[in-house]
Amino acid sequence: MTNRFKSTQPSQEQILWNRFREGDEVAFTQLSKQFYKTLVHYGGKFTSNSQIIEDAIQDLLIKLWLRRASLSEVESVKFYLLRAFRNQLFKTLQTFKAVPLEEDFGDIHFEDSSETSFIEAESSKNMLHKVSYSLKQLPERQREILYLRFYQDLRVEEIAQLLQIKPQSVSNTIQRALSTLRENWEISLMFFCWFIS
Amino acid sequence: MINNKEFQELLENTSFRAWVFEKNTQDDAYWTSWVAEDISRKELVEKARTFLLSIQGKSVDLEEQYIDLQIRKAIQQAKKEEKTIVEEIEINEVVPIWKRYWAVAASVIVLLGATWFILNNKNESQQEFALYQQQISEAKASDELLEVINEGQKSKLVQLPDGSSIVLQKNSRLSYKKAFDAEKREVYLVGEAFFEVAKNPERPFFVYANELVTKVLGTSFTIKAFGKDQDIRVIVKTGRVSVFTQTDNNATQLKNNRELTGMVLTANQQAIYQRQEIRLVKAIIDNPVILTLPIENQKFEFVATPISEVFGILEESYGVDIVYDEEVMSKCSITAKLGDEPLFEKLKWICSITESSYEVSDGQIIITGKPCK
Numbered sequence: 001m002t003n004r005f006k007s008t009q010p011s012q013e014q015i016l017w018n019r020f021r022e023g024d025e026v027a028f029t030q031l032s033k034q035f036y037k038t039l040v041h042y043g044g045k046f047t048s049n050s051q052i053i054e055d056a057i058q059d060l061l062i063k064l065w066l067r068r069a070s071l072s073e074v075e076s077v078k079f080y081l082l083r084a085f086r087n088q089l090f091k092t093l094q095t096f097k098a099v100p101l102e103e104d105f106g107d108i109h110f111e112d113s114s115e116t117s118f119i120e121a122e123s124s125k126n127m128l129h130k131v132s133y134s135l136k137q138l139p140e141r142q143r144e145i146l147y148l149r150f151y152q153d154l155r156v157e158e159i160a161q162l163l164q165i166k167p168q169s170v171s172n173t174i175q176r177a178l179s180t181l182r183e184n185w186e187i188s189l190m191f192f193c194w195f196i197s
Numbered sequence: 198m199i200n201n202k203e204f205q206e207l208l209e210n211t212s213f214r215a216w217v218f219e220k221n222t223q224d225d226a227y228w229t230s231w232v233a234e235d236i237s238r239k240e241l242v243e244k245a246r247t248f249l250l251s252i253q254g255k256s257v258d259l260e261e262q263y264i265d266l267q268i269r270k271a272i273q274q275a276k277k278e279e280k281t282i283v284e285e286i287e288i289n290e291v292v293p294i295w296k297r298y299w300a301v302a303a304s305v306i307v308l309l310g311a312t313w314f315i316l317n318n319k320n321e322s323q324q325e326f327a328l329y330q331q332q333i334s335e336a337k338a339s340d341e342l343l344e345v346i347n348e349g350q351k352s353k354l355v356q357l358p359d360g361s362s363i364v365l366q367k368n369s370r371l372s373y374k375k376a377f378d379a380e381k382r383e384v385y386l387v388g389e390a391f392f393e394v395a396k397n398p399e400r401p402f403f404v405y406a407n408e409l410v411t412k413v414l415g416t417s418f419t420i421k422a423f424g425k426d427q428d429i430r431v432i433v434k435t436g437r438v439s440v441f442t443q444t445d446n447n448a449t450q451l452k453n454n455r456e457l458t459g460m461v462l463t464a465n466q467q468a469i470y471q472r473q474e475i476r477l478v479k480a481i482i483d484n485p486v487i488l489t490l491p492i493e494n495q496k497f498e499f500v501a502t503p504i505s506e507v508f509g510i511l512e513e514s515y516g517v518d519i520v521y522d523e524e525v526m527s528k529c530s531i532t533a534k535l536g537d538e539p540l541f542e543k544l545k546w547i548c549s550i551t552e553s554s555y556e557v558s559d560g561q562i563i564i565t566g567k568p569c570k
Binding site for chain 2 (some may be wrong): 014016025028029031032036037040041044045054057058061062063064066127128131132143146147150151154174175178179181182185
């Protein structure tokens with residue numbers, strides 16, 4: 001007989017998570033290491049102050065360790081951590097008396113930078129520039145949803161839970177954001193081509 | 198032009214994203230041939246790739262060693278806190294400090310505000326007010342207490358026997374002794390209130406708000422201590438206050454010290470007590486959102502300000518009605534810095550400047566004035 005339940009085999013992450021909940025420090029360290037950069041990257045979309053991001057991660061890790069016994073099993077460790085980190089970051093930002101931030105999503109990192117150098121052709125670079133610019137024109141919430149969906153690879157339901165909105169509106173937002181983005185981007189490309197010709 | 202549906206589908210494709218983000222060169226062949234099948238896909242792939250890289254932005258540039266160190270630091274800190282919390286919980290169970298101060302006996306409750314019985318029937322409010330009830334029942338043992346309950350939508354002014362004024366926010370309660378002790382003034386709060394404490398270093402002023410004690414010699418500040426909130430906040434507008442927990446090892450000493458010791462807050466600082474973590478932290482306030490009352494941002498500095506405007510500010514700040522003859526006093530104006538004096542101190546000043554007098558009747562302040570030149 002086949003068992004049709006999806007989660008009969010816990011993932012590597014879930015095994016670590018469960019060991020961590022039982023107080024295994026090695027498992028906790030391993031998980032923290034695995035997701036540290038992911039959290040820093042997500043934090044970077046809200047503030048350019050790396051001190052705040054690192055403080056928030058520290059506080060998150062401390063809280064996780066202190067509350068390990070009361071944590072429950074999770075379907076996705078990454079989702080759990082992204083969500084807990086987002087909450088913590090907002091708290092930390094408040095104590096740091098920085099501006100509260102939904103307004104700020106992604107302002108900092110959608111600039112073109114030396115990172116783009118692996119796009120060899122000059123025209124590709126220009127295109128990246130245009131896309132980044134168009135992306136910046138989107139409302140922050142839309143940008144965050146695109147980021148969570150396509151970069152962090154969260155499921156629509158997870159994003160809905162994270163942002164406390166309906167899954168349907170996440171899907172709608174993605175569609176709407178992509179089509180607005182494409183429109184702006186065609187226009188700016190056309191404008192750009194006309195300008196250099 | 199490429200089609201939106203195809204664009205989104207390509208973005209949803211996990212192996213496409215993996216190819217872009219992880220730069221899997223072994224997948225190059227696959228995507229090259231995919232493009233070769235239909236040349237219009239070239240633009241599609243190029244755009245989707247550009248979009249993904251753009252949404253990714255800068256990559257995180259941190260050494261593994263550095264990350265290891267950060268994680269080790271967090272674990273160390275967590276273990277340290279684990280210890281202190283265990284200690285604090287033990288103290289909590291063995292000696293609730295404030296209990297020592299009050300003998301146990303029964304006494305009469307004096308209630309201002311008629312809604313007590315309705316409130317008392319609500320289960321959730323019982324829980325919310327549990328800690329406060331416990332504290333005032335101890336206090337009631339030895340003295341008669343007055344209680345003000347603000348269930349309305351507006352804030353409510355409470356005038357204390359020592360001349361201090363308190364603006365009590367909605368859904369909040371305050372209790373205090375009918376006559377303060379000779380050596381200290383003590384009030385009990387659940388909810389949120391803004392305090393202007395009459396200066397008297399000989400008679401420190403204590404606010405008990407859930408787990409937190411705030412000690413003051415004379416100053417203005419806000420306390421937010423709702424039973425259901427995770428944090429308790431003490432936010433200082435002017436002067437200095439000291440804050441500690443009821444269960445602090447040194448609570449007795451902190452209370453009896455002539456100076457303010459322990460965690461001392463000055464203007465524009467706040468103490469945040471995280472109830473779950475049993476942690477008290479100090480922070481700067483720069484976020485106007487936490488201050489909800491007009492009075493908390495009001496400096497009370499007047500330069501040739503018409504009396505009508507001055508009274509308007511007082512009315513708004515303290516939530517009181519001020520009645521006066523506008524016509525008679527139309528030419529009066531005030532130049533003064535009234536700062537954090539309690540309301541009645543401010544009124545005294547204003548009356549002496551304008552040669553008028555005030556009385557309190559039916560919850561209104563009635564000013565009898567003369568025309569100013």
